[in-house]
Amino acid sequence: MRPPSSISRRAWLMGAGAVVAWASSPARALMAQMDGSAAASTDLNALIARMTVEEKAGQVTLMAAAWAGGAANALNPTSPSRASFRQQMDDVRRGHVGGVFNGNGAEMARQMQTMAVEKSRLKIPLIFAADVIHGFRTVFPMPLAEAGSFDPELAERTARIAAIEATAAGIDWNFAPMVDIARDQRWGRGIEGAGEDVLLSRIMADARVRGFQGRAGLAAPDAMAACAKHFAAYGAAEGGLDYNSVDVSERTLREVYFPPFQAALDAQAATIMASFNELSGVPATANHWLLSDVLRDEWHFDGLVVSDYTGDMELIAHGFAADAREATKLAFLAGVDMSMQSGFYMEHLPDLVKSGEVPMARLDQAVRRVLALKAKLGLFDDPFRRIDPSREKTLVRTPAHLEVARDAARRSIVLLKNEDDLLPLPRQGKTIALIGPFAQGQRDLVGPWNVYGTDADAIDLLTGMRAVAADPDAIVAVDGSGVDKPIRGGIEAAVAAAQAADIVVLAVGESQTMSGEAQSRTDIVIPAPQMALAEAVAATGKPMVVLLRHGRALALHGAVKDAQAILATWFLGSMSGMATADILFGLASPSARLPCSFPYESGQEPLYYAHKNTGRPNPPGPRVAYKAHYRDAPNAALYPFGHGLTYGEIVYSAIDMGTGRLSADGELTVTATLRNSGRHEATEVAQLYVQDITASITRPVRELKAFQRVTIKPGESREVRFTIRREELLFLGQDMQPTVEPGKFRLWIAPSAQAEGVSDIFTLA
16 A cells, blocks of 8 residues: 555655654654643653653753854854754754754754654654744745734734745744834834734734644644743833843733733743843843743743743843853743753753752653643654655745735835825826935845845835836936945935936835844934935925835934825835835825834833823923923824824714713723725724723823724725723722722724824713
8 A cells, every 4th residue: 555645755854764763763652642631741751751861951952053044143143162063963863952943944954853753762853943033935024014004814814824934944933923012112122023002912912823823733734833922021121222121010011011922822822932131130031930920820821931042041141140050940940941042951950950959840841841842733743744845945935925925015014194195106207216225226125033034035125116117217216325324426326316306215214234133222213324315315305205114113303204205114025125116106005003103302212102191291282391391302202103194084083982881891882983085095093092091000191992994985984883891991900900990081083192083081880
């Protein structure tokens, strides 16, 4: 009888010896009857009982792949002790490593997995992990940009495609999504999250976990385990400085920073990553209250906790551990099950167990969690289920995937300003000068923190605009300036191009190396050489559209701020140029909203809409003496959270709250009318905000409670309807228990967190 095709392919991948070795291995035999949680637990315990303490330490050790691509090496710099591939293969053979991350594709994974299941004593499969933050080979908009779509279905769809592509290259486990709330735009790592708002971050966390893991179970060949990171409050680093200390109240943790993690776990995220930062004096990597009391005892999380890259090693620099041995003990006993990259667990756990400082039961617990994850991923059933060179070649960058990337990029572009309806641009009949360091060329397209996609495979702005325009020759591109250095004669060439054109499109902002991990900025402005270019081009008097390339909210000044039209185009990925051109020329209408507030000045950071009133709020209008305000900037955002224009003209009216009373066990229905008085169809994001006017714990001036995307034709009116229940008004009382108090609440249905829209007051009985 001919064997099934899947077995034939696996045999081709592994070689006959590996197949036979795996089929007869102790691990395979023990796992063969895993048909339920009790059976699985029994089998895992039996396997653990056969392991030496060194093999156990190996299972809780995760190392960067020695055979990795250039991007992986750049993102995770090689440590002095990093092994060669041959040495790493020997560690696999000896059972001294449980998995590797950011490796170099299916062939690397095939060789390493074959070594694990053929040559190691117990033949326990490896787990292969990676940073697949916003796409694999098909690169989607950076997560912060995609959050601006306010569309969780889109986020789930792009995450699903990322999983399909990554698993074809052998990846089982993804170090995403990042669910940190980021309210200080100086912090460069905000690009990986969903911005400043708790509700939006919760919704996007849920969507991305479901996308990465799929809905058919983790054992599906195209499912990869998600890892919610970084636990916790990494985005609250003091001064917006990456890796810096965090000191926030338990109330703030529970009301702001914890909820996105809880949403990820409700979506069944398989793993959690501990954060780099200390939290009120205790580094998260060794924080027993955080990793055990909260995560395990309160939330009942039974999955795997992994450190961030050398997080346990960094306990020494924190001044929390005296040496590597103590750092290992502190991290492990606090609740970090698996150590990433330091090698400390392999080096020190055997002796710590031998001395009695670490109980064998705790080591067995951590090993059980690693093995349980491998079992859930189906690796004990088929260690090669995701290692398939043919899938790796055929399932990446498909036309269908690229079309989703284009759609996602379109839905991530925010129209900040559009005076005199300068946009959309006509596709013919006008000459366009495309000016700026991001006007052309295969650079700064896929964005920060991308391991497998490349700018070389992405479409730049000039290419996209010429593909969409009726007359490609009507678009002339001039760099004019570098990102942070002037070009000799650049401004003169740009001014000449602007004077010869009908319209200027100015592409300025940040390079992709200016955002992301370890890229904090004290002054979140467009670099001076680009500002000089902008001022010179604006002086020609030609109508000017500014396209911002950026990984964070920026403080806009001068000619850039004053341009007639401004689009926030972020880092949009593989189809960047095509998507931007679609919006510029009106083939698609802008519908995204800001997931983070743009300040007037960098010194306003941290800046977020859901702030408290203070005891001396400045009243509307001019500054009043001895009230809370800056001398040199408004108490507001230039462009607030939720802001985004359309090519239509949306008017809010006719709010209706019925009786305006919400009973303790009832619900309140609120409606409003949205009318498109413009000339173009538009997709509006109607946002529901609430303020608890008086409470025993001071509450934010507004909190987002719901939103709806509504498409409205020119001249059409649509009703939006929201339902509010008591549980949506809960907060932590003085006793740190969830409560809500009778009283009055202000409610807005509005197009942003600063817009009035329509509002009224209701009463909670």
